[in-house]
Amino acid sequence: MNARTLAFALSLAAVTACGPRQVDIRTAPVTQAQVSVQVNNTLTQAVNVYVRTGGTDTFLKQVGANSSATIPVQGFAPGTSVTLKAVTIDGMKTYSRDNVTLSGTYVFPLP
Numbered sequence: 001m002n003a004r005t006l007a008f009a010l011s012l013a014a015v016t017a018c019g020p021r022q023v024d025i026r027t028a029p030v031t032q033a034q035v036s037v038q039v040n041n042t043l044t045q046a047v048n049v050y051v052r053t054g055g056t057d058t059f060l061k062q063v064g065a066n067s068s069a070t071i072p073v074q075g076f077a078p079g080t081s082v083t084l085k086a087v088t089i090d091g092m093k094t095y096s097r098d099n100v101t102l103s104g105t106y107v108f109p110l111p
Contacts, residue, residue, distance in 0.1 A: 003080070004011060004017045008060060019023060019045075021085060028044060033069070033099045034072060034102060035072075035073045035076065035078050035102040035104065035105075035106075036068045036069070036070050036072045036073055036104075036105045036106070037049065037060065037071050037073055037106050037107075037108050038068065038069070038071075038105050038106070038107045038108065039052075039061075039063045039068060039070075039071060039086065039108050040068045040108070040109045040110065041063045041064065041065065041066065041067055041068065041069075041086070041106065042066060042109070043065055043066070043073065043088065043110055044065050044066070045049075045065050045088050045089050045090065046062055046064045046065050046088075046089045047062070047063055047086040047087060047088050047089065047110060048061075048062050048086070048087050048089070049061055049062070049063055049071060049075060049085070049086050049108075050084070050085040050086075050087070051076065051082050051083070051084060051085075052082060052083040052085055052096075053080065053081075053082045053083070054074055055075070057085065058075070060073065060100065062089075063072055063086075069107060073102060076102055077102075078103050079101060079102065079103065080101070080102045081098055081099055081100065081101050081102075082094060082100055083098045083099070084100050084106070084108050085099065085102065086108070086110055092097050095110050096111055
């Protein structure tokens, strides 16, 4: 390889290395504000907790007897109006709160 070819190859490599590059600019994914329900179950049996909207129940979690749990409500935007429902394990009693607007942490005492 002669000096002229070598100089051309080096200049071509420098131009390619320092040339324009495609840049992919993205924003961080939008995170939804966290909403949750704090269930304070003072009953002597566990309950299944649901969120009801549009006639559909979405199971959140089972909360044991005489215990409390803070349950994240995922898939529902803050400001959504829902019904909270707790059904005892034996299915004999249902406790509900209508027209709950999801925002921050909503306290749902039982009974």
